[in-house]
Amino acid sequence: MTHRTSPPDEFTHWLAGLRSWAAKCQRDADLWRPAAAQGLLSLAVPESAGGSGAGYEAACLALETFAEESGLSGLPFAMAAQMWACQEPLLEFGSSTQRDRYLTPLLTGTAVGAFAATEYDSGSDLLSLRTRADRDEGGRWRLNGAKTFVTNGPTADVFVVLARTAEGSALSGLTAFLVPRGTPGLQVGMVTDKTGLRGAEVSSLHMDDCLLDDSDVLGGPGGGFAVLMHAMRHERAFILAPTLGLMARALREAVEHARSRSQFGHPLASYDTIRRRLVRMHVSLTSARELLHATARRADADTLDHGRSSLTKLHVSTEFNRFCQELPDVYGGYALLPETGVAALLADAVASRYYSGTSDMQMKIIAERLGL
Numbered sequence: 001m002t003h004r005t006s007p008p009d010e011f012t013h014w015l016a017g018l019r020s021w022a023a024k025c026q027r028d029a030d031l032w033r034p035a036a037a038q039g040l041l042s043l044a045v046p047e048s049a050g051g052s053g054a055g056y057e058a059a060c061l062a063l064e065t066f067a068e069e070s071g072l073s074g075l076p077f078a079m080a081a082q083m084w085a086c087q088e089p090l091l092e093f094g095s096s097t098q099r100d101r102y103l104t105p106l107l108t109g110t111a112v113g114a115f116a117a118t119e120y121d122s123g124s125d126l127l128s129l130r131t132r133a134d135r136d137e138g139g140r141w142r143l144n145g146a147k148t149f150v151t152n153g154p155t156a157d158v159f160v161v162l163a164r165t166a167e168g169s170a171l172s173g174l175t176a177f178l179v180p181r182g183t184p185g186l187q188v189g190m191v192t193d194k195t196g197l198r199g200a201e202v203s204s205l206h207m208d209d210c211l212l213d214d215s216d217v218l219g220g221p222g223g224g225f226a227v228l229m230h231a232m233r234h235e236r237a238f239i240l241a242p243t244l245g246l247m248a249r250a251l252r253e254a255v256e257h258a259r260s261r262s263q264f265g266h267p268l269a270s271y272d273t274i275r276r277r278l279v280r281m282h283v284s285l286t287s288a289r290e291l292l293h294a295t296a297r298r299a300d301a302d303t304l305d306h307g308r309s310s311l312t313k314l315h316v317s318t319e320f321n322r323f324c325q326e327l328p329d330v331y332g333g334y335a336l337l338p339e340t341g342v343a344a345l346l347a348d349a350v351a352s353r354y355y356s357g358t359s360d361m362q363m364k365i366i367a368e369r370l371g372l
């Protein structure tokens with residue numbers, strides 16, 4: 001694998017440490033800081049900005065390993081959401097003051113970050129968002145509106161909030177704000193009950209006359225679209241990295257189940273239908289992993305574009321769903337028992353078609369790249 005600065009031996013050693021630590025993790029609760037202390041959040045951040053400079057492929061492999069060894073899906077997803085939608089924009093657009101105030105604590109896990117763009121009426125049609133920030137007489141920004149589906153919302157210390165600051169084109173009419181928890185007028189909603197991604201908490205966010213300064217603007221007034229695109233370019237490419245680990249774990253367990261359970265006097269693994277299912281799952285996992293890692297190497301080489309990110313999100317989520325179509329049939333009725341983890345993985349697979357932009361929206365982006 002390619003590493004930007006870390007020597008491979010050092011990274012391999014570090015990954016082995018992460019693997020044995022993760023194998024002892026059994027539930028998502030109270031693990032954010034310990035996981036951050038392992039160095040998980042800082043791999044894709046250059047040393048000059050306080051990270052370890054190991055690069056994107058190393059970061060993806062670490063998230064994959066964490067999920068595979070722990071079997072946790074929610075926490076790695078929530079950490080990935082922060083890495084790609086909060087840390088990356090702070091790295092790219094943050095002033096040195098903003099980086100010191102927010103990025104440094106995000107990397108060490110002493111603070112949690114959330115990205116709030118989606119609204120009830122603006123999901124796929126995100127650019128129609130209605131949250132507004134207007135200048136008041138004193139020159140401060142007055143932020144009003146409501147967001148939904150905010151990953152890490154319940155625990156976040158800082159929110160990257162996308163708001164409309166001018167009418168007309170989204171290219172110049174949107175602005176991103178860094179809104180600290182505790183800002184008067186900012187109200188975090190209850191944890192949204194959901195199936196899938198257990199352990200990743202999502203909530204709504206309400207802003208009622210939150211007063212902000214120019215120093216709270218990320219990427220400059222009118223720079224919100226660029227912040228959004230930068231976040232999505234990374235999130236779409238890498239948000240599914242932990243899923244590769246979950247698929248690998250599920251495949252290992254399914255093979256074990258097929259070898260150990262017998263029907264009609266023979267192991268399930270001896271029946272061609274079961275063997276083919278497991279082979280198809282292996283093919284799905286391999287092609288998803290190969291593509292995501294190749295995409296990460298592009299990011300390490302600074303050549304990642306939006307089309308490639310959408311293609312990666314679409315392909316990995318599609319293969320994840322294919323994988324999960326085969327999985328229950330290896331288990332039969334046992335697929336319904338929580339201890340097999342099959343139903344939980346299925347719910348995660350469904351969710352993967354929607355977050356970071358739905359599969360239809362990724363296809364729309366790819367179609368445009370094809371000149372359609």
Ligand SMILES: Cc1cc2nc3c(=O)[nH]c(=O)nc-3n(C[C@H](O)[C@H](O)[C@H](O)COP(=O)(O)OP(=O)(O)OC[C@H]3O[C@@H](n4cnc5c(N)ncnc54)[C@H](O)[C@@H]3O)c2cc1C
Nearest residue numbers: 115116117118123124149150151354355356357358360361
């Ligand atoms: C687990 C989870 C975590 C999330 N975390 C965050 C977060 O941290 N921050 C954040 O801002 N958002 C977050 N989101 C929101 C996510 O980005 C949206 O769910 C997503 O963009 C889709 O919007 P929607 O759910 O409103 O679906 P809708 O836009 O209502 O779409 C419903 C269906 O209609 C289809 N559709 C819509 N328009 C068209 C069209 N023009 N042509 C064809 N088909 C169309 C869609 O593809 C989809 O299949 C999260 C979502 C989930 C599920």
